[in-house]
Structure formats: structure tokens, C-alpha cells
Amino acid sequence: MTPRVLIPIAPGSEEMEAITIVNILRRAQIDCTLAGTVEGPIRCSRGSVIVPDTTLEAVMDMPFDLIALPGGQPGTTHLDEDPRMHTLLQRMHAEGKFITAICAAPTILAHAGLLTGKKATCYPTLLDTLHGAETVAIHGVVCDGNIITSTGPGTAMDFALTLVETLVGKAQRMQVEEALARP
Structure with missing residues (x-):
């Protein structure tokens, strides 16, 4: 069964991170849904406009x-202040699903109480x-x-890989990474 991934974005999200995640996962044939917290196009942190696949409301369940x-x-x-995010994160955590975040977004996980005793x-x-987290100061x-x-x-590609x-194993990661012609 193909893994399913949700990437929520809000006005002011970092477009490089969002698009890199979607692009790399789709190269690996992983089903990704880019969901906006609001309807319509999302203006991101550097001014780029992204048209999400759907809204967060439409995929909540x-x-x-x-x-x-x-x-x-x-x-x-904006994501942290959206009560749907904490509900979704806590539900997925309780179900043992993968909870991932990059850049400033791990603060959302901390506010949702999901980093206690975890390295992050x-x-x-x-x-x-x-x-509550055991912080790791690495790039x-x-x-x-x-x-x-x-x-x-700067770590978005490594994060996505x-x-x-x-989700689908080291062999698939290596295949995707090779096609990227990374140094």
C-alpha cells in the first residue's frame, strides 16, 4: 500500500521546505497531499504563491x-495557532504515525506536547x-x-530524503537521490 503524507501550509510557510518535501516524496511515488489552512492560493514567506491540492478542513478525518x-x-x-493542527498531531501521534517538522515548525510539536523526552x-x-525535548544542535x-x-x-532535501x-526504505531513497545528481 502506498504511504500517504500530509503537508499542511499556511500563509507565510517556507516555500523551499514545502515544495522540496512534496517534490522529493512524489519522486518516490509517495502519495502527498498539500493542504492549505485557508482556501485558495497561499502566499509563502518569500512571496511565492502555492496552490495547495486541497484545504486542511477537507482532509482532517x-x-x-x-x-x-x-x-x-x-x-x-499560523499553523501553531490553528487548533486543528494540535488535534491532528495528537491524534496521529496516538496512532503511532510519523510526526515530522523542519525549521521553526518543531516548536509546534513542542507546544502540542509531543517532544517530551525526545531528541529534536x-x-x-x-x-x-x-x-521538554533533548535538543540536538546540528545542521x-x-x-x-x-x-x-x-x-x-538548507537541510530540506536531506529531510525529505x-x-x-x-516510509519506503533505503533502496527507494538511494534511487531518488541518484536521480537528483547530488554531489
């Missing part, structure tokens, strides 16, 4: 294997806001059980 939260500001704040990273200036990806976090836009490996 659908099953997903993994949720991937892009960072960016004020997108992270985020954008370097926000490490001290991951209350990369940190995996701890069903929680996967990453540092920022880690999600591929997590």
Missing part, C-alpha cells in the same frame, strides 16, 4: 502515515523553545522514534 510541517514565518505561527532539532535560534536531521525534525531550508527512507 482522512488517514495519513506521516505529517510533515514546513517552517517559515509567520507560517509556523530546529532552526538554531529556536532550540531553547523546544520545551541536519534528527530521528527519535516516530518524531523526525530538521534544521531549516529521510522521509522517503522512513
